[in-house]
Amino acid sequence: MEESGVEIEQETAVDRELNLKGEVCPYTFVRSKLAMEEMEAGQVLRVVLDHLPAVSNVPKSLSLEGEEVLRVEQLNGTDWEVVVRKR
Numbered sequence: 001m002e003e004s005g006v007e008i009e010q011e012t013a014v015d016r017e018l019n020l021k022g023e024v025c026p027y028t029f030v031r032s033k034l035a036m037e038e039m040e041a042g043q044v045l046r047v048v049l050d051h052l053p054a055v056s057n058v059p060k061s062l063s064l065e066g067e068e069v070l071r072v073e074q075l076n077g078t079d080w081e082v083v084v085r086k087r
Contacts, residue, residue, distance in 0.1 A: 012070055012083060015043040021050040021079065028054035029061045032084075036067055039086045044070070047082045055080045 018035050020028050032047050039045060049055055059069040059082050068085040075081055 012044055012085075014046040014083065015039065017046045017048070019048045020054070021048060023049075023054070024051045025053050025057050029058050032058050032062060032082075033065060036062065036065070036084065036086050041086050043086050045084050045086070047084070048075070049080050049082065050078045055082070058082050059084070 016035060016039060018032060020031060023031065028047075028049060028051060032045070035045055035047075047058060049058065055072065059072050062082075062084050063069050066087050068087055070083040070085055072080065072082050
């Protein structure tokens, strides 16, 4: 028998998506933070990035702001997703 909560992280409903492909640091963090400020507690933001430094900087900075980073995952050869829940 499979427990229903086993894959919950992969199936998290996304409330808002931000495509920041082509953007560089620090704009990737600034735009992500502004998007989070417009959201309500518990909502989930998915950020798509292609600037490699942003892949580590955005989740680290959002975490320092008190947000919950759910996952950072490579989508293909150039793109990454960062999924964050507003606290």
